[in-house]
Amino acid sequence: MGKIQTEDVYEILKNRIITLEYSPGQVLNEADIAGEFDLSRTPVRKIFEQLKNRKLLNIIPRYGAQVATIDFRYMKSVFEVVRELEGFAIRLAVERITDEDIEELENIVERINNYDIENEYKKIIIDDENFHRIVIQSSDNPCLIEILFDLHMHTERLWFYSQQELTDLNMFHDTLADVVKAIKARDVVQAEFYSKKHTDDFVNLIKKELL
Numbered sequence: 001m002g003k004i005q006t007e008d009v010y011e012i013l014k015n016r017i018i019t020l021e022y023s024p025g026q027v028l029n030e031a032d033i034a035g036e037f038d039l040s041r042t043p044v045r046k047i048f049e050q051l052k053n054r055k056l057l058n059i060i061p062r063y064g065a066q067v068a069t070i071d072f073r074y075m076k077s078v079f080e081v082v083r084e085l086e087g088f089a090i091r092l093a094v095e096r097i098t099d100e101d102i103e104e105l106e107n108i109v110e111r112i113n114n115y116d117i118e119n120e121y122k123k124i125i126i127d128d129e130n131f132h133r134i135v136i137q138s139s140d141n142p143c144l145i146e147i148l149f150d151l152h153m154h155t156e157r158l159w160f161y162s163q164q165e166l167t168d169l170n171m172f173h174d175t176l177a178d179v180v181k182a183i184k185a186r187d188v189v190q191a192e193f194y195s196k197k198h199t200d201d202f203v204n205l206i207k208k209e210l211l
Helices: 006-018 030-037 041-053 072-096 099-114 121-138 142-161 170-184 188-209
Strands: 057-060 064-067
Touching: 006 030, 006 041, 006 142, 030 041, 041 057, 041 064, 072 121, 072 142, 072 170, 072 188, 099 121, 099 170, 121 142, 121 170, 170 188
Parallel strands: none
Antiparallel strands: 057 064
């Protein structure tokens, strides 16, 4: 097995932050990370800088790298942008998505419907993100894809942060099922409506439970 690549370590650390394996405010030690992945400290420093640029880490001089806390004011701005850009992405996807990808969206909705929200919450979030990833990629617009993937790092992290507040599986299942129906019908208006409703439902819950 070859030496792990810097890009792989970046993805691993990013995923640990998003899924809260590294909790908000936790300090990451450069030497510990270097030792874990058998890297020198220079590439670890570069990875920390990349994570900082994605607003997932804060670099504090003479202190270290600290996992960014959840900034609800910033998240409000994220959701405002995601709501509109994902609406645009789904309009493009309605025209460009393959039958195979539509089938996978249907499979995701079916899996979500059968999950136990208390014990399989992580699987629900991951499949919800897989749903969004397929729709976004199906827009076939590289610029839009790049922007939305960056923003979804933060929305996914907030899903994990909000775990105890989310107890209604229908919040995931129903609107996503409606999105798929609209996509299959090639109904741009309805697909965008339900995509935005999915975002709005989550934002309203966050406002109610966490703010």
